Amino acid sequence: MTVAEIRRSLTTLLRDGAIDNAAFEADLLLCHELGWKRDRLFLNSEYSLSSHQAERLIALARRRANREPLAYVLGEWEFWGMPLAVGPGCLVPRPETEFLVEVALSCFEEGLFLDWGTGSGCIAAAIATERPSARGIAADVSSRALAFARQNLLRYGLIDRIALCCESDPLHLQLDDASLELIVSNPPYIPTGKLKGLMPEVSLYEPKEALDGGEDGLVAYRPLLRASSRFLRRGGFLVVEVGDKEQADALMEIGAGVLEFVDCMSDYGGIPRVCLWRKADL
Ligand SMILES: C[S@@+](CC[C@H](N)C(=O)[O-])C[C@H]1O[C@@H](n2cnc3c(N)ncnc32)[C@H](O)[C@@H]1O
Incomplete structure (x- = not known):
């Protein structure tokens, strides 16, 4: 043929x-x-x-x-200019998450960072590539996702600077208090009731634990805020991806009194996409 x-x-x-x-x-x-x-x-x-x-x-x-995702069929998908291995058990990196990386890089130069819910390792790989003296921890509850992250970090020579960790609660990480400069996360944030309405590529194939954010879509953020208050050094940043304005507004309330709210930034499509907090100096 x-x-x-x-x-x-x-x-x-x-x-x-x-x-x-x-x-x-x-x-x-x-x-x-x-x-x-x-x-x-x-x-x-x-x-x-x-x-x-x-x-x-x-x-x-x-x-x-x-309707299997094209990325799974190809076995690879590009993020931040890097082709990354992806497949069943691991979320396909989305273009809007590159905006999260941009914001994270704008407040992080060096030191130790945590990528919570690393999936394919896309965020950790992008940050470690752009910040060659930084070290990181890439954590996920899914061992299948972590296998892809390992493969990707090995491919780009980043595995010596990024520790992979299988964990379901950020407060259980074996870290010293005030040891992190940055916590970055694209956690699952789709409200459970909306999962069935997603396109078949997502609802039938991508892992539920990567999507399901509980009843209000915010379940993953609460422990993350608590962990940030403990593990960030003073002046360090928490940067998270959110689904929409409603979630961003709700998160500002949840975060009040835990960290100092800095900003909520819209992506190139005009959707509030990245929320940023700082651990206050005093
Ligand atoms: C939206 S995906 C993001 C994956 C990747 N960071 C990205 O941006 O493409 C969320 C990730 O969080 C992980 N996750 C969900 N619940 C978790 C928990 N309780 N603890 C750790 N990781 C969790 C999922 O396995 C999934 O890999």
């Missing part, structure tokens, strides 16, 4: 699965299989694929047509 022929078959399979950008995703699958850039597909449309390659591509397209 030629590139042009398999491209047509993949596009049809994906369209039958109601995938929006079927032709584009067919190209991505082809690029993945052949190790090519997309423009090469157009310049080599008569190139012949082996029957093994064609079979593998059809199998990938079938998975995608069943």
Whole structure:
């Protein structure tokens, strides 16, 4: 089969699965299989694929047509310019989380940081790459997610500076009080009642523990605020991702009296996305 022929078959399979950008995703699958850039597909449309390659591509397209996330099908997704291994058990890094990283970097130069709920390790990897003298702890309750984080930190030579930790309560971390410069987190924040309404790629495939934020979506933030008050040094920052304005407003109330509220920043789509607190100097 030629590139042009398999491209047509993949596009049809994906369209039958109601995938929006079927032709584009067919190209991505082809690029993945052949190790090519997309423009090469157009310049080599008569190139012949082996029957093994064609079979593998059809199998990938079938998975995608069943609404498995494209990132899982490819086994890799880019975050902060770094291709990261992802798959079942680990949340696919989202573009809005790059905004969280930007804000975290704006208040962190060096020292020790904690990435709570690290998933693929995307946030820890981005921060450690940008801050070469920093050290970090990347914690998650999910051992499956931590296996992906380990793979990604190893790939980018960061494993010596980031300790991975399987833990469900940040207050149980074996840390000295006032030892952290920064706590950053993209915790699960979708209210339980809204999980079923998510697109199938998310509701059927991504791990529930990465999404479910309890009845009000805020369950994970409460222990995080308590832990921040204990583990941050004076002047250190807590930076978290939130889902919307309502959550941001509720969090400001929960955080009052625990830490000093600094700001809530909207992402490039205008949605309040990142809340920032500081442990007061006095
Ligand atoms: C929204 S995902 C974020 C993953 C990754 N940091 C990212 O931004 O793509 C939340 C992560 O928190 C983890 N998590 C959920 N509850 C937790 C808990 N009680 N303790 C530690 N990690 C938890 C999940 O396993 C998941 O990896």
